[in-house]
Amino acid sequence: MIRNTRKETLVAFVLIAPFVAIYGLIFIYPTIDMFILSFQDAPLIGEGTWVGWENYTRLPRDRRFDTAFWNTAYFVALSVVPGTLVALFIALGISRLSGRLQALVLALFFLPYILPVSVVYRIWDWTLNFQFGIGMHLFDWMGIDRVPIFKMTGWFMPAVAFVTVWWTAGFSILLFLAGLRAIPQEIYEASSLDNASRWTTFTKITWPLLWPVTALVLTIQLILQLKIFDQVYLFSVGGRPNDNLVMVYYIFQRAFVNNDGGRAAAIAVVLFVIVIIVSVLNFQLMRFAERRP
Amino acid sequence: MTPETARRVNLAGAAITTFTVFCAIVWAFPIYWGIVSSLKPEDEVVRPYIELWPDTLTFQHYWFALTQTQIGTWYINSIATAVGVTILTVSTSMFAGYAISQLRFPFRKPLYWLILASFMVPTQVLIVNHFVLMANMGLLNTWAGIILPQLIHPVVIIVYKQFFDQVPKDFREAAVMDNASEFSILLKVYMPMNWGVTTALSIVTFIWSWNAFLWPFLAVTKTEMMTITVGITQVNDAFGVYYARQLSAAVLAGFPVALAYLLFQRRVTQAITLSAGIKG
Numbered sequence: 347m348i349r350n351t352r353k354e355t356l357v358a359f360v361l362i363a364p365f366v367a368i369y370g371l372i373f374i375y376p377t378i379d380m381f382i383l384s385f386q387d388a389p390l391i392g393e394g395t396w397v398g399w400e401n402y403t404r405l406p407r408d409r410r411f412d413t414a415f416w417n418t419a420y421f422v423a424l425s426v427v428p429g430t431l432v433a434l435f436i437a438l439g440i441s442r443l444s445g446r447l448q449a450l451v452l453a454l455f456f457l458p459y460i461l462p463v464s465v466v467y468r469i470w471d472w473t474l475n476f477q478f479g480i481g482m483h484l485f486d487w488m489g490i491d492r493v494p495i496f497k498m499t500g501w502f503m504p505a506v507a508f509v510t511v512w513w514t515a516g517f518s519i520l521l522f523l524a525g526l527r528a529i530p531q532e533i534y535e536a537s538s539l540d541n542a543s544r545w546t547t548f549t550k551i552t553w554p555l556l557w558p559v560t561a562l563v564l565t566i567q568l569i570l571q572l573k574i575f576d577q578v579y580l581f582s583v584g585g586r587p588n589d590n591l592v593m594v595y596y597i598f599q600r601a602f603v604n605n606d607g608g609r610a611a612a613i614a615v616v617l618f619v620i621v622i623i624v625s626v627l628n629f630q631l632m633r634f635a636e637r638r639p
Numbered sequence: 640m641t642p643e644t645a646r647r648v649n650l651a652g653a654a655i656t657t658f659t660v661f662c663a664i665v666w667a668f669p670i671y672w673g674i675v676s677s678l679k680p681e682d683e684v685v686r687p688y689i690e691l692w693p694d695t696l697t698f699q700h701y702w703f704a705l706t707q708t709q710i711g712t713w714y715i716n717s718i719a720t721a722v723g724v725t726i727l728t729v730s731t732s733m734f735a736g737y738a739i740s741q742l743r744f745p746f747r748k749p750l751y752w753l754i755l756a757s758f759m760v761p762t763q764v765l766i767v768n769h770f771v772l773m774a775n776m777g778l779l780n781t782w783a784g785i786i787l788p789q790l791i792h793p794v795v796i797i798v799y800k801q802f803f804d805q806v807p808k809d810f811r812e813a814a815v816m817d818n819a820s821e822f823s824i825l826l827k828v829y830m831p832m833n834w835g836v837t838t839a840l841s842i843v844t845f846i847w848s849w850n851a852f853l854w855p856f857l858a859v860t861k862t863e864m865m866t867i868t869v870g871i872t873q874v875n876d877a878f879g880v881y882y883a884r885q886l887s888a889a890v891l892a893g894f895p896v897a898l899a900y901l902l903f904q905r906r907v908t909q910a911i912t913l914s915a916g917i918k919g
Contacts, residue, residue: 357821358744365735376768439659454663462850468889614764625759
């Protein structure tokens with residue numbers, strides 16, 4: 347086929363122009379600006395002075411940065427693998443059902459994911475309310491002393507991770523269900539003819555065939571949870587924000603509470619680099635996993 | 640299989656099914672509990688024992704939220720910004736996805752790599768610079784200021800590109816033979832084919848934008864410009880420590896997206912599996 351190259355180029359440029367304009371303005375420019383700002387001593391709005399690497403060299407001695415870094419790592423550990431396992435088991439349960447019952451059960455598990463974080467916050471703040479929360483009846487029943495969960499440093503991260511798993515599991519469940527549906531039914535029929543037990547079927551067939559999806563879910567969860575802010579911020583209100591800091595929260599605090607744009611940008615660059623490294627490592631791992639027979 | 644083992648397997652299967660259903664009910668229970676609590680009078684809400692249904696069913700908190708607070712304004716802000724984000728994201732992504740998939744032009748490959756790379760960049764790290772940019776443009780406390788930084792959704796372009804890639808080349812060649820212009824090929828041939836994908840992507844983009852918290856929370860300081868997702872957490876004095884009132888505001892904030900999901904369940908599922916790179 348003959349292509350009219352000049353006309354095609356022109357049309358293509360017209361079609362990509364709105365997208366390129368938006369990306370340039372709100373993605374490329376701010377990213378470059380972030381790096382420049384991180385080398386300056388600057389307020390949030392206004393001119394700054396060049397200070398070289400100072401914003402970075404201060405970080406290792408910064409106690410709040412230390413808290414934010416380790417809390418983020420702690421939160422990732424508490425939410426990523428447990429969340430993925432919970433979603434996997436729920437998906438296995440749902441995949442056994444069929445018809446309307448399956449649709450209903452899936453909707454019940456998926457509904458939290460569709461809700462705004464502030465609604466999730468209100469629901470759980472109420473459910474785990476120290477005085478009137480229905481969750482505290484569970485504590486009484488198990489013989490644990492009631493605690494104001496979101497006001498206690500030791501309880502805070504596990505509780506927020508728990509709420510996050512509840513909130514986001516629906517997404518992972520959908521991916522696992524799609525993965526389970528892609529496994530040919532004949533394999534299961536063959537294994538049931540061989541009298542394979544439920545557990546053998548799971549470990550020898552389902553799990554290996556589901557591994558690519560599991561790796562995908564872990565990757566998405568990991569990158570998502572590194573960027574956590576909303577839940578931590580909301581549940582910290584009236585509590586102890588300085589003990590609960592995570593990376594994005596610290597960026598927010600430096601910039602919008604301490605009016606310190608330069609140092610906030612330096613923390614942002616650190617998180618940026620962490621996320622990029624994790625993404626690239628994950629990408630390589632996934633390629634490696636795909637090559638596995 | 641002997642009848643004995645078959646019966647045992649069936650029993651185990653029934654037990655797993657029952658357990659799954661039980662877990663689903665427990666899982667969704669906090670949502671039910673939030674809704675039921677919002678329908679009780681304040682004195683009933685704080686009773687020290689569990690009542691799964693209100694003694695006195697009341698809508699007074701909803702009435703209060705709708706008439707005495709700014710929730711109506713927040714609804715309008717949420718609808719306007721979420722619709723804006725959806726239309727701009729979906730249309731610009733469809734055009735760009737089409738060009739990258741079907742047309743040959745300079746810088747096509749670098750552009751595609753840039754989009755793939757932007758998957759990795761967390762928009763959360765850009766909040767400081769987004770804020771400075773929007774402040775310099777005078778867009779803080781405006782709908783445009785809330786919308787603009789939310790337009791980074793590379794996944795929508797990728798889904799469109801993959802969709803267009805799968806369309807057989809014959810369609811295009813036939814249209815080119817008929818001397819149809821590039822724009823009419825896109826609008827008359829390709830777009831009608833992908834209404835399903837467009838609907839699905841629009842619904843989830845709307846839900847994502849309605850639920851966005853961090854940026855709308857930063858971009859707005861005036862209560863009358865807040866979106867509902869931010870508003871219900873920021874204006875506590877309007878609600879006091881009235882638990883049922885707070886919950887009724889939360890129910891009102893979650894209702895539109897929950898309804899959108901329940902109405903378009905299959906589309907939402909499709910869009911989410913597509914966005915994760917799995918053929919739904």
